[in-house]
Amino acid sequence: MKRTIIHIDMDAFFASVEERDNPELKGKPLVIGALPDERGVVSTCNYAARKFGIHSAMNIKEAYRRCPNAVFMHGDMKKYEQVSIQIHQIMLKFTDKIEFVALDEGYMDVTGSLRLFGGAEKIGRQLKKEIFETLGLTCSVGISYSMMGAKIASEEKKPNGFFVIEDEKALTELIFKRSVRVICGIGSQTEKKLKEFGISTVEDLLKAPPQLIKTLGKAGEDMLRLARGRDDREVIAENISKSIGREYTFQQDVEDKDVLKDTLLLLSGDVGTRAKQKGLYGKTVTLKIKFSDISTITRSKSRDITNSAKKIHSYACELLDEVRILKPVRLVGVTLGNLTETKEEDGGQISLFEELDGTNVQQEKINALEDTVFGLSLKYGKNILKTGKELEVQQKFKKN
Numbered sequence: 001m002k003r004t005i006i007h008i009d010m011d012a013f014f015a016s017v018e019e020r021d022n023p024e025l026k027g028k029p030l031v032i033g034a035l036p037d038e039r040g041v042v043s044t045c046n047y048a049a050r051k052f053g054i055h056s057a058m059n060i061k062e063a064y065r066r067c068p069n070a071v072f073m074h075g076d077m078k079k080y081e082q083v084s085i086q087i088h089q090i091m092l093k094f095t096d097k098i099e100f101v102a103l104d105e106g107y108m109d110v111t112g113s114l115r116l117f118g119g120a121e122k123i124g125r126q127l128k129k130e131i132f133e134t135l136g137l138t139c140s141v142g143i144s145y146s147m148m149g150a151k152i153a154s155e156e157k158k159p160n161g162f163f164v165i166e167d168e169k170a171l172t173e174l175i176f177k178r179s180v181r182v183i184c185g186i187g188s189q190t191e192k193k194l195k196e197f198g199i200s201t202v203e204d205l206l207k208a209p210p211q212l213i214k215t216l217g218k219a220g221e222d223m224l225r226l227a228r229g230r231d232d233r234e235v236i237a238e239n240i241s242k243s244i245g246r247e248y249t250f251q252q253d254v255e256d257k258d259v260l261k262d263t264l265l266l267l268s269g270d271v272g273t274r275a276k277q278k279g280l281y282g283k284t285v286t287l288k289i290k291f292s293d294i295s296t297i298t299r300s301k302s303r304d305i306t307n308s309a310k311k312i313h314s315y316a317c318e319l320l321d322e323v324r325i326l327k328p329v330r331l332v333g334v335t336l337g338n339l340t341e342t343k344e345e346d347g348g349q350i351s352l353f354e355e356l357d358g359t360n361v362q363q364e365k366i367n368a369l370e371d372t373v374f375g376l377s378l379k380y381g382k383n384i385l386k387t388g389k390e391l392e393v394q395q396k397f398k399k400n
């Protein structure tokens with residue numbers, strides 16, 4: 001059956017949230033990330049700053065050189081996570097088949113909602129309208145028959161875009177003359193490799209001798225299939241996906257394990273909240289660390305089934321203690337995996353509150369307290385209650 005997929009991506013996400021909240025910034029070039037006198041990179045910038053050639057991941061000194069008059073600001077991850085949850089809630093009005101792939105980006109399979117809402121374009125337009133009216137932010141929406149098609153469609157008319165790619169033929173025609181980078185999964189390394197074989201564009205790939213594709217193995221077959229517009233990947237909703245994860249890219253590289261642990265506390269809080277929202281529990285906690293040279297490691301631990309933020313944090317910290325940090329860290333992430341909807345009896349009696357807050361509270365009390373916090377945060381927003389530790393960490397982020 002033909003599917004209908006929508007891809008939504010917020011425009012200049014962090015920067016747009018700051019422009020919205022600080023009206024005096026309107027129209028000025030705005031760079032979110034490190035400050036010019038710090039070591040670090042651009043997280044993102046608004047479209048006024050992009051005119052100067054500034055972009056994500058650019059060294060902050062280079063960004064400053066290109067536009068010394070821009071406003072430079074640190075990001076506020078907690079705020080962006082909050083907005084992300086609000087975006088998700090608006091998307092849920094149209095379908096629960098949603099796969100969020102970044103804070104500001106997600107796929108929706110709306111095949112089953114078409115009749116109810118009067119078609120894909122109506123859903124797409126309504127989505128944009130509700131996000132703008134409720135959150136004061138613009139986004140770009142792409143509609144297509146596949147995930148790749150929808151993603152390319154949402155990029156086509158950015159910012160505030162709306163674009164439909166009907167079928168495989170329309171997609172192939174659209175990307176025929178473009179760089180192979182347009183194909184999902186082809187990054188700079190693969191691009192380089194393909195160039196050695198004389199393949200730079202989608203057209204080159206489609207016209208490449210079958211023998212050459214064969215030498216590239218399974219990856220070659222996959223690329224060719226995608227270049228022909230065939231993409232069968234399904235939108236995997238979080239409530240049936242195998243994991244819930246969150247990660248954070250530092251504006252400046254970090255070497256201090258305590259800062260990593262503090263960051264993991266915030267991330268674990270978010271993972272725990274998301275799991276609770278979905279009524280899910282997980283058995284495996286995975287820690288991800290990306291170093292400044294972009295080498296990445298992951299470590300996993302399977303323990304008691306849980307969705308407690310405290311437990312997730314504690315397991316992530318145990319994993320971190322087993323890693324030797326020999327290079328500066330650029331990104332840290334935590335994922336709760338092996339998800340189920342049923343909670344087996346909590347085995348452990350480790351009082352993590354003891355560790356975190358210096359008080360000795362029994363596990364049942366901790367669970368009850370977490371449930372209360374969760375109930376309140378659902379009602380009033382995620383920031384309603386925080387442990388002293390969390391506040392301390394947030395202050396630290398703000399200072400940084």
Ligand code: TTP
Nearest residue numbers: 009010011012013014015043044056057104249
């Ligand atoms: P993107 O969607 O890639 O970028 P964007 O929303 O800022 O701009 P647009 O989609 O209009 O092109 O990323 C979403 C957010 O993720 C972005 O606002 C900041 C953050 N981010 C980083 O922190 N570092 C990065 O290298 C990138 C690409 C994004």
Ligand code: MG
Nearest residue numbers: 009010011104
């Ligand atoms: Mg975006």
